[in-house]
Amino acid sequence: MKALKKIIQNLDPKFEKGGKWEKMYPLYETLSTFLFTPKHVTKRGAHIRDGVDLKRTMFMVVLAMIPALLFGIYNTGHWHYELQSYLNPEQYGAYSDYLTGFGDKVLYGVLQVLPLVIVSYGVGLAIEFIFGFVRGHGLHEGFLVSGMLIPLIMPADVPLWMVGVATAFAVVIGKEVFGGTGMNIVNIALTARAFLFFAYPTAMSGDKVWKSGTTDVIAENGGTLPDGASGATALGDIASFVGDSPVVAGETLSASASSAELLQKFEGAYDPLHAIIGMIPGSVGETSMIAIGLGALLLLYTGVASWRIILSFFAGGFVFGLLMNLMGANAYMDMPAYYHLIIGGFAFGAVFMATDPVTASQTQYGKLWYGFLGGGLAVLIRVLNPAYPEGVMLAILFMNIMAPLIDHYVVQANISRRKKRFKTA
Amino acid sequence: MSKTVRLKKGLDIKLLGEADQVTVTAKMPTMVALKPSDFHGLVPKVVLKEGEKVKRGEVVFYDKYNKDVKFVSPVTGTISEILRGEKRRILEIRILVAATDEAIQLNPVDPSSISREEVKSTMLANGLWPFVKQRPLDKIADPSVTPKSIFISAFDSSPLAPDYDFILHGQDQFFQHGLNALAKLTDGKVNITLNGKGSPDECFKNAKNVEINKIVGKHPAGNVGTQIHHFDPIDKGEFVFTLNPQDVVTIGKFFAEGQFDASRIVALTGSEVEESARKYYKTIIGARVDSIIDSSLTNNNVRVVSGNALTGEAIGQEGFLGFYDAHITVLPEGDDYKFFLTEGWLAPGFDKYSSHRLYPTWLMPNKKQRLDTNLNGEVRGFVVTGEMEKVLPFDILPMQLIKAIMVNDIDAMEQLGIYEIAPEDFALCEYVCTSKIAIQEKIREGLDVIEEECM
Numbered sequence: 001m002k003a004l005k006k007i008i009q010n011l012d013p014k015f016e017k018g019g020k021w022e023k024m025y026p027l028y029e030t031l032s033t034f035l036f037t038p039k040h041v042t043k044r045g046a047h048i049r050d051g052v053d054l055k056r057t058m059f060m061v062v063l064a065m066i067p068a069l070l071f072g073i074y075n076t077g078h079w080h081y082e083l084q085s086y087l088n089p090e091q092y093g094a095y096s097d098y099l100t101g102f103g104d105k106v107l108y109g110v111l112q113v114l115p116l117v118i119v120s121y122g123v124g125l126a127i128e129f130i131f132g133f134v135r136g137h138g139l140h141e142g143f144l145v146s147g148m149l150i151p152l153i154m155p156a157d158v159p160l161w162m163v164g165v166a167t168a169f170a171v172v173i174g175k176e177v178f179g180g181t182g183m184n185i186v187n188i189a190l191t192a193r194a195f196l197f198f199a200y201p202t203a204m205s206g207d208k209v210w211k212s213g214t215t216d217v218i219a220e221n222g223g224t225l226p227d228g229a230s231g232a233t234a235l236g237d238i239a240s241f242v243g244d245s246p247v248v249a250g251e252t253l254s255a256s257a258s259s260a261e262l263l264q265k266f267e268g269a270y271d272p273l274h275a276i277i278g279m280i281p282g283s284v285g286e287t288s289m290i291a292i293g294l295g296a297l298l299l300l301y302t303g304v305a306s307w308r309i310i311l312s313f314f315a316g317g318f319v320f321g322l323l324m325n326l327m328g329a330n331a332y333m334d335m336p337a338y339y340h341l342i343i344g345g346f347a348f349g350a351v352f353m354a355t356d357p358v359t360a361s362q363t364q365y366g367k368l369w370y371g372f373l374g375g376g377l378a379v380l381i382r383v384l385n386p387a388y389p390e391g392v393m394l395a396i397l398f399m400n401i402m403a404p405l406i407d408h409y410v411v412q413a414n415i416s417r418r419k420k421r422f423k424t425a
Numbered sequence: 426m427s428k429t430v431r432l433k434k435g436l437d438i439k440l441l442g443e444a445d446q447v448t449v450t451a452k453m454p455t456m457v458a459l460k461p462s463d464f465h466g467l468v469p470k471v472v473l474k475e476g477e478k479v480k481r482g483e484v485v486f487y488d489k490y491n492k493d494v495k496f497v498s499p500v501t502g503t504i505s506e507i508l509r510g511e512k513r514r515i516l517e518i519r520i521l522v523a524a525t526d527e528a529i530q531l532n533p534v535d536p537s538s539i540s541r542e543e544v545k546s547t548m549l550a551n552g553l554w555p556f557v558k559q560r561p562l563d564k565i566a567d568p569s570v571t572p573k574s575i576f577i578s579a580f581d582s583s584p585l586a587p588d589y590d591f592i593l594h595g596q597d598q599f600f601q602h603g604l605n606a607l608a609k610l611t612d613g614k615v616n617i618t619l620n621g622k623g624s625p626d627e628c629f630k631n632a633k634n635v636e637i638n639k640i641v642g643k644h645p646a647g648n649v650g651t652q653i654h655h656f657d658p659i660d661k662g663e664f665v666f667t668l669n670p671q672d673v674v675t676i677g678k679f680f681a682e683g684q685f686d687a688s689r690i691v692a693l694t695g696s697e698v699e700e701s702a703r704k705y706y707k708t709i710i711g712a713r714v715d716s717i718i719d720s721s722l723t724n725n726n727v728r729v730v731s732g733n734a735l736t737g738e739a740i741g742q743e744g745f746l747g748f749y750d751a752h753i754t755v756l757p758e759g760d761d762y763k764f765f766l767t768e769g770w771l772a773p774g775f776d777k778y779s780s781h782r783l784y785p786t787w788l789m790p791n792k793k794q795r796l797d798t799n800l801n802g803e804v805r806g807f808v809v810t811g812e813m814e815k816v817l818p819f820d821i822l823p824m825q826l827i828k829a830i831m832v833n834d835i836d837a838m839e840q841l842g843i844y845e846i847a848p849e850d851f852a853l854c855e856y857v858c859t860s861k862i863a864i865q866e867k868i869r870e871g872l873d874v875i876e877e878e879c880m
Binding site for chain 1: 440660735738739758762768777779780782783786799808810811824852857861
């Protein structure tokens with residue numbers, strides 16, 4: 001260690017302004033500050049500083065996503081082999097059980113998910129470095145989080161080039177044009193997802209992307225899924241209840257069926273317990289409430305994520321779910337409100353996306369409104385506009401835009417409260 | 426009516442190296458200095474030349490833009506050097522201390538019996554006025570304004586702070602005399618704010634001619650800024666004067682005895698001072714600190730700070746005590762690399778104090794820490810929100826105010842409360858900032874803009 005320290009000590013001046021390798025400073029700074037907290041000391045003002053820095057804060061968020069990533073890897077593997085079990089019942093019949101074929105499922109999941117992670121980090125960090133060189137600073141830590149978020153909110157089958165393009169778009173247009181880490185207006189990872197969602201909708205929605213390898217299975221089976229198999233998610237199915245041909249798990253139901261009948265079928269197919277554990281198809285990291293919950297505990301315990309946002313986001317979703325129940329105009333509206341919180345990307349969005357401090361409201365009261373309206377809006381979009389079965393992404397992006405407005409009112413309230421002190425005195 | 430305010434926000438940083446409550450007389454310093462940099466925005470006009478003799482209480486320089494405000498020598502001696510920096514700005518006026526002390530002697534006068542103008546002119550002419558600071562702007566008070574009130578904090582809540590109850594014990598008479606003089610300066614009240622947690626000294630409790638309030642809470646509860654905010658907030662166009670309690674004694678002593686007594690009691694604190702030397706020292710304003718520190722440092726890689734660890738000024742081992750300071754803090758210098766797994770950003774961090782829960786030390790809030798001056802990270806843009814709000818017991822939105830200052834939005838600065846604050850009130854915000862932004866400096870920049878544009 002001492003030797004390494006000595007090397008850094010000798011190298012430092014060479015990369016400083018006027019040094020021999022001055023131009024490579026951004027790259028050097030990134031690597032050296034990763035290894036060693038630099039010897040920078042305070043100059044004026046507070047002579048002592050808190051031990052925390054952005055590296056540790058951001059690392060904690062990445063750490064919080066690890067359970068979701070690990071679970072996502074397994075889940076991807078499971079749903080792949082679940083489809084195979086219909087196609088090759090002799091070979092894979094037993095794999096429809098969640099825990100059978102553990103090794104195969106993990107292996108498949110790793111091979112499917114890891115490339116997503118690598119592409120996301122690779123493309124994103126490369127672009128960040130380019131901007132770092134232009135601006136003369138090392139890598140800022142923000143992308144460490146975005147780079148992990150992006151693969152977790154993609155369907156596992158999304159082509160790698162799409163991930164690359166979307167990441168590039170998000171980093172350049174979503175962040176660097178505004179000035180880099182801390183300056184962006186909307187969440188980077190959601191920008192990447194929204195880009196793909198609108199540019200390549202077939203890769204991001206429908207009922208052929210949520211189980212890895214669905215298209216291959218369809219091709220092998222002569223154009224349709226094998227009998228009994230389904231590629232849909234709970235969100236896709238419940239959205240179909242609004243249209244003329246309600247579907248549950250691949251089975252088309254009569255359009256004249258009552259809401260109660262439809263919902264009974266739906267709840268039969270999508271056990272809430274499965275949704276909580278995460279044994280449902282979906283984007284890589286979004287399915288398991290337990291894995292996300294572990295991350296949430298870490299973020300709340302360390303205070304990195306705002307409890308105000310997480311709590312109010314769930315509250316908003318639940319309250320608006322209840323409002324929908326009251327209206328009750330169709331089967332979707334009648335879906336028990338708690339379902340909204342456990343299916344799709346709701347929990348993942350609440351814990352990892354809405355809490356991004358840069359794009360969320362920055363005032364303490366603002367955070368409550370921001371979360372509540374975000375959760376509510378997610379449910380509204382889901383129920384009232386079934387063309388977008390997953391409302392969470394759009395709701396959070398919209399609230400990112402609205403956050404400064406919310407803060408504006410909180411600040412104005414502070415200003416008028418402060419003024420009032422002098423009037424009464 | 427006495428009021429008690431309880432604060433929920435704030436942060437007590439517990440550092441190693443508190444001073445024992447023992448007073449010893451420090452060696453008479455061989456040299457003292459007056460530092461114009463102790464007074465923000467001051468441009469000094471020096472009256473004496475290098476080599477000239479000066480008596481205790483004799484005018485050394487005055488404020489170029491406010492000629493009535495005089496600064497006097499704390500000792501008898503010879504002007505040995507006028508140290509200049511960039512653009513010939515005066516940094517220090519050094520005075521070699523003479524063996525025999527000779528003071529300028531005036532007739533004692535009871536401040537209660539004379540008019541406001543007489544009190545003011547006495548204080549201005551005899552170097553007492555610089556002890557009076559004003560809000561807004563946190564600088565020497567403008568003698569042409571009449572403040573709506575005067576605030577004196579009876580305690581300091583900063584890390585390793587000196588205990589004013591101990592320092593002022595037995596000075597009741599001079600303290601009261603000083604209060605009587607100050608009472609003449611305002612149409613409002615002289616406010617003393619006591620620490621609601623402790624048992625204040627008699628000289629505070631029995632003070633007359635004043636309003637006594639209490640405040641309970643963590644740092645910055647002891648800052649006058651916090652106290653003004655909660656007891657008598659400042660609107661645009663209003664002024665409040667503030668003083669340190671020990672300086673009130675100096676003022677009182679002048680009126681009672683007719684001469685400028687620059688002696689003061691200073692706490693020597695910090696983890697790098699040998700335990701036996703962590704005491705209170707009787708010395709004088711502007712003393713060269715080697716007369717106090719002597720050879721009591723545990724090692725040489727230290728930072729000697731005149732004042733506390735959050736707001737003080739680094740002066741070096743042979744620097745001079747600040748004009749307003751009753752406190753010396755010696756911190757370990759943190760100019761070494763920290764490997765990320767053992768001491769750096771990914772280490773378990775049992776030796777790192779953090780108000781954030783990202784380090785386990787928040788579980789041991791009473792453990793006294795040996796903190797060094799390392800920045801503990803690199804400077805970044807604002808990312809984390811909500812951290813400053815936890816340590817600022819003001820109804821002020823810190824992040825929004827700082828951003829208003831950064832973009833030079835004067836209207837927003839005014840509306841968000843810049844008239845009420847001083848850099849020291851934001852010292853904790855600077856301490857906790859994950860992005861390591863120099864917040865006190867920003868606040869000062871904002872105040873400078875306000876002074877130029879709005880005052």
